Amino acid sequence: MSQRGGISKPILPGQTVGIYGGGQLGRMLAQVARRTGYRVHVFTPEDDSPAGHFANQVFVAPDTDEEAFRRFANSIDVLTFEFENVSAASLEWVPERVPIRPGPQVFWTAQDRGREKAFLQKYGLPLPKFATVDSLADLERAAQVVGLPAVLKTSAGGYDGKGQAVIRDSSELANAWQAVQERPSTLEAFVDLACEVSVIVARDVWGACGVYGPIENHHTNHILDLSVCPARVEAGVAHRACELARKVADHFELVGLICIEFFVTAEGEVLVNEIAPRPHNSGHLTIEGFAVSQFEQQLRCVCGLPLGSTVQRTPVAMANLLGDLWFPHEPNWRALLASPETYLHLYDKNSPRPGRKMGHVTVCATDVERAALTAVNARDSLGLPWE
Ligand code: AMP
Numbered sequence: 001m002s003q004r005g006g007i008s009k010p011i012l013p014g015q016t017v018g019i020y021g022g023g024q025l026g027r028m029l030a031q032v033a034r035r036t037g038y039r040v041h042v043f044t045p046e047d048d049s050p051a052g053h054f055a056n057q058v059f060v061a062p063d064t065d066e067e068a069f070r071r072f073a074n075s076i077d078v079l080t081f082e083f084e085n086v087s088a089a090s091l092e093w094v095p096e097r098v099p100i101r102p103g104p105q106v107f108w109t110a111q112d113r114g115r116e117k118a119f120l121q122k123y124g125l126p127l128p129k130f131a132t133v134d135s136l137a138d139l140e141r142a143a144q145v146v147g148l149p150a151v152l153k154t155s156a157g158g159y160d161g162k163g164q165a166v167i168r169d170s171s172e173l174a175n176a177w178q179a180v181q182e183r184p185s186t187l188e189a190f191v192d193l194a195c196e197v198s199v200i201v202a203r204d205v206w207g208a209c210g211v212y213g214p215i216e217n218h219h220t221n222h223i224l225d226l227s228v229c230p231a232r233v234e235a236g237v238a239h240r241a242c243e244l245a246r247k248v249a250d251h252f253e254l255v256g257l258i259c260i261e262f263f264v265t266a267e268g269e270v271l272v273n274e275i276a277p278r279p280h281n282s283g284h285l286t287i288e289g290f291a292v293s294q295f296e297q298q299l300r301c302v303c304g305l306p307l308g309s310t311v312q313r314t315p316v317a318m319a320n321l322l323g324d325l326w327f328p329h330e331p332n333w334r335a336l337l338a339s340p341e342t343y344l345h346l347y348d349k350n351s352p353r354p355g356r357k358m359g360h361v362t363v364c365a366t367d368v369e370r371a372a373l374t375a376v377n378a379r380d381s382l383g384l385p386w387e
Contacts, residue, residue, distance in 0.1 A: 007205045008099055011077045011303040013037030018076030018098070022049025022058070024347040024357065025279045025295075026082035028287070030054035032295045038303075043072045050347040051082065063090045073098060080256060080302040081278050084110045085157070101302040102256040106277040109252075113155045113186045116275060123251045125244060126271050128263065129189040136177045142187040143173060149190040152176045154183045164222070166190065191263045191271065197231045197238075198261045198282040199245035202297035202307055203254045210297055210310040212290065214241045214262070215282045216368075223355060226376065227282045228317045228368040229289060233264060240270045248275060257298045259283065281320065281357070288343050288362045289316030314364040317371035319379045321359040326352035331382035341365065342378045 011017070017033050019026045022044025030040045030051050042055040045062045052058040057075065061068030064087065073079065073094040078101060086107045094100055109119045114132040121127060131142035133152065143150065148170065154163035165172075165179035167187075197214035216231035217224055231238060245260040252258070259280035261273040283294035292300075292308030300308055325331045336342060346359035361378050365371035 008304055010305050011038075011099075015039065015077040015303075016041055016056075016075065017299065017303070018043065018072060018079045019051055019055075019082055020063075020079060020086055021082035022046045022051040023082055024050045024349075025281075026051030027054055027347060028284075028293075028345075029080070029082060029279065029295045029298055032293065033299050036296075036299065038299070041072060041076050043069065048350060050349060053348055063087045066090075066093055069093050078302050078304075080298065081107070084276055084278060086111075099255075099302070099304070102252070102254050102258070102277045106252045106254060106258070110275055110277055111156060113153055113274070114184070115155075117186060119251075120248070120272055120275075123247065125248065126269065128191050128271050128273075131187050133185045133187050136174060136182075139173055139177055139185075139187060140170075143167065143170060146187050146189050151188050151190055152180055152185050153188060154180045154185050156184070162222075192266045194264045194266045194268070195231070195233065196261065196273070197233060197241055197264060198227075198259050198280060199241050200257060200259045200280055200283045200286070200294050201245050201249040201254070202257050202294070202301050202310070203249045204301045204307050205255050205304045206306075207250070207253075208307055209246050209249055210292075210307040211242050211246060212283060212286055212294060212310055213245070214238050215285065217261070217282050221355070223322065223357075224281045224320055226317065226319050226372060227285055228315075228372050229285055229312065230315065230368065232368065234268065237264055237268055237270055244270060244272065248272070252277070256301050257283075257294060281360075282318075284345070284360050285316045285318040285362050287345075288364055289313055315366065315368045315371050316362060316364050317368060317375040318360050318362045319372075319375040320357060321346075321361065321379065321382070322354065323352035323356035323358050324354045325379070325382050326358070327354070329386065332384045332386055333382070334386070335381035335384045336361065336378050339363075339374065339378045339381070341374055 016039040027050040059072040165176035199213035202210040214231040215229040218226040287293040291311045343362040363375040
């Protein structure tokens with residue numbers, strides 16, 4: 001691990017937090033950082049980025065642009081991230097005085113499913129049965145070892161179900177190999193899911209952990225649709241998920257945030273699905289539902305400050321707002337905002353597209369059923385015709 005991620009003088013208000021990436025996760029981090037009195041510099045290839053709107057300075061360039069990246073890196077006091085596909089080469093351009101949090105190792109691991117699974121397996125974390133695949137012949141062998149049905153997933157670059165193919169029987173192997181464009185992949189046993197949960201761990205420079213969750217996640221077309229917290233799982237399952245997530249953060253000696261997504265099987269087993277060393281969509285409900293949000297916690301950890309409180313204030317639900325809601329007409333904001341318990345977050349993206357994450361709504365209530373129902377009803381009301 002980079003020594004630079006270790007203990008150092010805290011970075012304080014007035015100093016500059018560098019955010020690698022310009023999306024909505026960076027936007028919500030930037031909002032908290034600005035509120036707290038930090039300066040924020042964002043590095044992004046996007047001209048008009050959600051995070052850029054809250055930055056003091058935006059560096060617009062691809063991360064292969066060494067000159068631009070060096071200017072950015074020289075202008076900041078700490079570097080953190082809002083996505084995991086960070087180019088390792090660019091981190092070499094960060095001056096020694098600037099801590100990189102989390103450190104490069106966790107990104108290198110999380111960028112490749114095969115590496116990620118090997119890391120988790122090495123530390124004894126429970127995973128679905130899997131095998132790595134580099135050719136059709138490999139896939140045929142892997143199907144014997146892993147068993148079918150199974151899911152073939154590209155090792156790099158897949159997200160929200162992209163680059164995945166379900167294989168029900170051996171007649172589908174060749175098609176699946178085409179579907180992943182013959183790229184290095186991982187074959188994973190198809191899990192009989194009772195539900196999916198995530199746990200977000202914030203780990204500070206001294207190794208103390210704050211844990212959010214488990215959060216119960218429901219997907220539609222592989223994209224997160226609805227999250228509720230606390231998850232409706234048995235206490236033993238909740239405890240195990242939190243314990244495993246903390247272990248992952250410790251094994252990486254992480255400084256910052258990491259989200260661990262789990263499969264909970266029909267038998268109550270808890271298996272790691274994937275990890276993301278950054279704030280997570282399922283953690284948006286921490287903004288209103290918890291004393292200190294995932295974003296504020298990220299800020300505290302990467303600035304070398306002690307953790308904030310992870311006490312949950314109230315049961316909470318979050319429904320994603322995808323670009324689909326912009327068709328056939330502009331969402332009916334008046335209808336949604338008529339609901340007094342609804343917190344609306346929009347990411348200020350200018351071109352809504354089906355499947356694109358445009359915002360979310362959060363609802364706090366006396367129980368998660370009520371919170372979820374109110375959030376979904378509020379979202380549905382966006383489809384009502386404008387008067
Ligand atoms: P991923 O991108 O790996 O998180 O996969 C996206 C979604 O596909 C997951 O959230 C699950 O709902 C489903 N999925 C992925 N892998 C499996 C599996 N091995 N068994 C069952 N469902 C899966």
